[in-house]
Amino acid sequence: MDFTLKIWRQKDAQSQGQFKTYQLTGIGADNSFMEMLDELNEHLIKNNEDPVHFDHDCREGICGTCSLYINGRPHGPQKAITTCQLHMRSFKDKDTITIEPWRAQTFPVIRDLVVDRSAFDRIIQSGGYISVNTGGVPDANETPITTSKANNAMDAASCIGCGACVAVCKNASAMLFVAAKISHLAQLPQGKVEAESRAESMVAQMDKEGFGLCTNTGACSVECPKEISLTHIARLNRQYYKAKQASDYIPDKEEIHEG
Amino acid sequence: MSWLTEALKSSLGRKLVMSFTGLFLILFLVGHMLGNTLLFFDDGGQAFNEYARFMTSTPIIQALSLVTYASIIIHAVYxxxxxxINRRARPIQYALNKASASSPWYSRNMGILGTxxxxxxxxHFRSFWYEMRFGQLPVVNYDGSGEFKDLYxxxxxxxxxxxxxxxxxVAMIGLAFHLSHGFKSAFQxxxxxxxxxxxxxxxxxxxxxxxxxxxxALIPVVMFIKSLG
Amino acid sequence: MTWYPLIIRSFSKRSIQKILSINGSSTVDEIHKELGKIMWDYCGMSRTAQGLSDAREKIQAVKQQFWNDVKVLGTNDELNMSLEKAGRVADFIELGALMIEDALHRNESCGGHFREEYQTEEGEALRDDEHFAYVGAWEYQGEGNQEVQNKEQLQFENVKLSQRSYK
Structure with a gap:
């Protein structure tokens, strides 16, 4: 298969970027999208041109690193997969493919298609965990939990933090990401303990980072490679409002986490 | 109460205000619609004019009206x-964005629809509310039950x-799309x-x-058709 | 020992500078794939003394190719994924060479190391516990020098070594 690739090139965070067009021929239909880009880069390097920088790691859909906006959709045209799971058979021969990085104020471009997603890390650091003393291990069967809650928590836990939700959201909101973490932990007994403060601190950090506000268009869930549901956002809303009216936290008076 | 203002300034707090004002306006629409169906009556406008007087002279209605005006203003300002805030969150747009693949157009254009x-x-306010309050409306008498402003x-x-x-x-079409996203968005x-x-x-x-x-929308259409005959 | 990190940094900085200056004709991925093929063919699931010995030479050729002919564009002062990959491939070459050495040394079949010369009649792994019941830990001897093998003998007191049966 042959393709015309319109790719965003940007030298570094301070430079203006622009689109460059490349022609690529002889790509196998069963090549993955990234193998196709590797092929392009081989040609570029041989021609002494800087290869296209793009994020990738596991290349099997689980690490959340890959992040390309392909022909107007995060992770390309297929449902419930990441960029690395996309194959060239999803395109037609001679197609023009436009490739851009995730666009958001909170995800500044580092180089070419690579963006800085450390905002997500800071949100998780602000409360996306459970505070537990290590040491003795209680019998897991002493902590009862219904199967449906455990399954629901597992669904939420499958978020890989890729940021496609932010990328596709017209408001660049991180609600689905935050909601996935909140929903994952709050439904489990160990996570319930800090559910209130977790909701407050993660939303506070999310706002501080500069993500937009959720207006419930639902695009995030449609494009999520792990199909995280909007019901998790509803749960986050409930927890946040409950926490805001009833929790002990008063801003500017104390830190959210006492421990 | 600074924790409350902080909360209302957070992203979710602002969303909450949109939701509450939106839901109140939805309730208002129900009442307003029911009252205005009196315009369909073929009674020269008597039922409607009596209703108009009731609405403008009853304290509880007047209190609710203030809440309605406030809701409109707060909903629009917020x-x-x-x-x-949302525009600032994406300063550089995508060259190619197939937004319709993941959400309906009206959910992404609530601002335009709201406008x-x-x-x-x-x-609408200028045509009727203003005239009722401050204008020189003709007056009509119904069987000696007093004088009524002839809003009809x-x-x-x-x-x-x-x-x-x-x-x-056209406005009602805009309202229909605005509501079809707004209703469930408020609950979410x-x-x-x-x-x-x-x-x-x-x-x-x-x-x-x-x-x-x-x-x-039927009210003006029906009245227009009636006026032709 | 605060000078230790400084030494490591200066070593790695020198390697990085070297890699960037070669400007040859082979891309990192090309060399990576050649290395991979050697390891897959000769040091994979099934190994032979001859194959390993051939691989030993081939991998030295790949090493030469890397340090004389690799082409890595860009600098060390920017996000440079080619450079990152090159550093990893340089390490993989070292590791691969050592794996081949280790496989050649171990004249038995044991666990994931299967030498075709050492198998039972049924084709199962044939261990030589008398001579090879040890963990081989290879010690770095500096650039260009052969690693030295340290043997950590395996002593079994309560459990006796035996032959696993899948029947």
Whole structure:
């Protein structure tokens, strides 16, 4: 298969970027999208041109690193997969493919298609965990939990933090990401303990980072490679409002986490 | 109470305000629609004029009116604040963005739809609310039950103009799309979703967003048609 | 020992500078794939003394190719994924060479190391516990020098070594 690739090139965070067009021929239909880009880069390097920088790691859909906006959709045209799971058979021969990085104020471009997603890390650091003393291990069967809650928590836990939700959201909101973490932990007994403060601190950090506000268009869930549901956002809303009216936290008076 | 203002300034706090004001306005629409169906009566406007007097002289209605005006203003102002925050969150746009693949157009254009409704409201308020409050309306007498401002007459006069009727119909189409996203969005924002009840809420919402604007739009259309005969 | 990190940094900085200056004709991925093929063919699931010995030479050729002919564009002062990959491939070459050495040394079949010369009649792994019941830990001897093998003998007191049966 042959393709015309319109790719965003940007030298570094301070430079203006622009689109460059490349022609690529002889790509196998069963090549993955990234193998196709590797092929392009081989040609570029041989021609002494800087290869296209793009994020990738596991290349099997689980690490959340890959992040390309392909022909107007995060992770390309297929449902419930990441960029690395996309194959060239999803395109037609001679197609023009436009490739851009995730666009958001909170995800500044580092180089070419690579963006800085450390905002997500800071949100998780602000409360996306459970505070537990290590040491003795209680019998897991002493902590009862219904199967449906455990399954629901597992669904939420499958978020890989890729940021496609932010990328596709017209408001660049991180609600689905935050909601996935909140929903994952709050439904489990160990996570319930800090559910209130977790909701407050993660939303506070999310706002501080500069993500937009959720207006419930639902695009995030449609494009999520792990199909995280909007019901998790509803749960986050409930927890946040409950926490805001009833929790002990008063801003500017104390830190959210006492421990 | 600074924790409260902090909370209301957070992203979710602002969303909450949009949700509450939106839901109140939805309730207002129900009442307003029911009252205005009196315009369909073939009684020369008596039922409607009596209703208009009731609405403008009863304390509890007047209190609710103030809440309604406040809701409109807060809903519109907050929408502008929120839109500005959201625009700042994506300073560089995509060259190619297939947004319709993941969400319906009206969910992404609530601001434009709301603006259509707002412009309509300005015209609508000026035409009727203002005249009722501050204008020189003709007066009519019904069987000695006193004098009533004849609001009906200016409504009927206005709806003799095809372009005015068209304005209302277009605005009601805008309202319909605005509601079809807004209704369920308000519930989602409040976190009021549940496997058992969300399908019902969405069903009611869809029905509501079609039926209510249709009835509203029918009033000027029917009155226009009647005026031709 | 605060000078230790400084030494490591200066070593790695020198390697990085070297890699960037070669400007040859082979891309990192090309060399990576050649290395991979050697390891897959000769040091994979099934190994032979001859194969390993051939691989030993081939991998030295790949090492030469890397340090004389690799082409890595860009600098060390920017995000440079080619450079990152090159550093990893340089390490993989070292590791691969050592794996081959280790496989050649171990004249038995044991666990994931299967030498075709050492198998039972049924084709199962044939261990030589008398001579090879140890963990081989290879010690770095500096650039260009052969690693030295340290043997950590395996002593079994309560459990006796035996032959696993899948029957």
């Amino acid at each position: 929408s502008i604040v929120i839109t500005r 259509i409704v707002l412009i309509f409201l300005v015209v 007459s200016i409504v009927a006069e206005s709806f003799k103009q095809w372009w005015y009727v068209l304005l209302y119909v 924002t409040l976190g009021l979703t549940h496997k058992k009840y969300t399908p019902l809420i969405e069903g009611v919402g869809l029905w509501f967003s079609i039926v209510v604007p249709t009835i509203f």
